[in-house]
Amino acid sequence: MRSTVSRRAFVAELGQSSFAAGLLLQLPLLASLAGCARTTGAWKHLSPSEAASMRAFAAHILPSEPGMPGAEEAGAVHFVDQVLGRPFFASLAPLIHDGLAELDARARTAGSHRGFASLSESAQIDAMRQMERQPFFAAARTLVLAGTFADATYGGNRDGAGFTIIGMHHEPAYSAPFGWYDAEAAKHAGAA
């Protein structure tokens, strides 16, 4: 799949819109959420239908594959549900709620009255593409990515799913050789 929005334009949108900049500034404040519990039961700040839509949205940002987790296995939607209830995300919550509502509205237009999550996968992707340039999309995408890759204390990145996705051997410390090129250089230096 190729995005209709160029990466650079996307980054520019994230970096320059006052909303997105606000989001980026707020992300680190999530540090204070270190006590976020894992949520496996009822949703806290998303309605069940919103959670279903957010979950489907997340699954298209980072789809699951056989043997390789995605945003779903990482529990990214639970991260989003948790952080939307915090005071410093108050300004973001309406955008997310409105965006999820618009996804549902697009589903109704497409003939489904049971919401975005009930659409076929291809119809879901079409609806997301239509919203790619909206602030909601950038915000929701960033939240999904943060929920997938952030420290597990925030409720996502379950069982290190994010580290598996990105190919990182996550350890508190490492020792040389670190990568293929320094290992090769060390071999040749040793041989010399």
Add this chain to the structure above:
Amino acid sequence: MIPSQRAYADSDVVDFVVVGSGASGGVLAKELATSGFDVVVLEQGPWERPQDFSHDELAFERELALTNRAVEPTQLYRSTNAEAAKHNAGRGLVYRRSVGGSSVHFAANYWRFRPIDFAERSRWGSIGGTGFADWPITYDELEPYYTKVDWEIGVSGAPGPFDPHRSRAYPMPPVPNKSSGVLLERAAHALGLHAQPAPLAIASRSYDGRVACQACGHCFMYGCEYGAKGSTLVTVIPKALATGRCEVRTESVALRVDTDARGRASGIVYRDKDGRERRQAARCIVLAANGAETTRLLLMSTSPQFPHGLANSSGNVGRYIMFNGSATTTGRFEHPLNEYKGVVDTRIVLDYYDADPKRGFYGGGGIDARFRFGPIGFAVNGLPDTVSSWGLEYKRALRDYYSHSTQFMSHITSLPVATNQITLDAEHPDRWGRPSFCLTYQDHPDDTKAKLWFRDRTHEMMQAAGASDVWDQPVLPIDGGVHLLGTARMGNDPRDSVVDRFHRAHDVPNLFICDGSSFVTSGRGQPTMTIQALAFRAADHIARFAKSHAI
């Protein structure tokens, strides 16, 4: 948690109050206390312990946790005085608020300046629209203090082909090379350039009671839980406390420098952790709060005698701010590099350090190999434009690129321009009642040309290193940064500088200012080594003046 230390009363007239416990303040406190003086350090942030540090990207890598940006309501920005200032949605002025200051979370690159940095105006000539000037000191005067930094802070490294004279060898060998360092060496060799080990304030072996680097991969924007990175928190500040003549008073926010009828500094008014306004009396004040905070404190310290702020008869407090430019190219390679491991950078190329008239503009710099992304940052905006931004292709690209990519980054001069300036914004007071910052900044045309020229160099180097996919980061106008340089510049002439060659304020005989604000020119990035060499030198002279009753 605050360690056991000497406690002074506000009413004690201590020898020195040092404002700031960062790269400069920590050194000054240790040196002055060791010289036998009573020292109170006012630090606006808390006292952290290395064992409390974590690898929490969400908290730290976005540059906010424990920085000023986490507690400020806003900072304003405009490119010129003709514009209305707006909320700075970009980077702004960034520094850490905790004991050790930004030395806690810096990348620890410890390049020395070269002799040319101190006398470049004489060699190059004037540059229109700038206050380009020679420093009032030379490299040779500062060299013993660079060496002192090497040994007291603990710098690992090895000599390079362009190094200036050094009076003593590095105390530690370089840290192990990373794959990105090997690739930078490969590029340099292919292009006839020279890669050398990066000098780092990171222990490559156990040093001075600290353990060696554990290559955890979390230097920049993180505190080092192992204590291997040479922040002042783990190097000089413990030694300052051990003298029994130094108190580091945390969560103490300086509000103004008081002066007496003779125009001498008499104390510091500050707000303590309980919000109470207090005053610490002192015989001498030393400001080492960084180029932004030092500016704010001076401009807040108005009085009938100093209506435009303290030490500001030149009008240059806050002016000439320099951040250092940068330009970056990213490349993906066939085999894994795993750049999330190890220190930020292990090799540098300094062939382009000197400005060269043949380039058609003023500007020089150095290039290192580093990868600035944690997983969140890389997922948000680390991939090239050619890759989609969500979906299966995107997800697979994250895996294909994250462990296989690195960046070559240039660190470049910025010119001192009088209209590039920090002023105060009283409309947005912070929680302590202090005005916020308004940054007026526009890259000098030569700075822009330098960034574009260096981007071409990093691009060709990435290609020469053999990257299979090469893409440049956009070269954007500067709207802030972590190098806060030049705002109380050093000089011999009180009409166009704020402090003299010994860091004494021209206007106030018992006020010294020593941090990034003292810089006359920007160097080529990596200013901390020079900030600390200046601090060691300033402390020597200040102690000499104090002992001879010349303050």
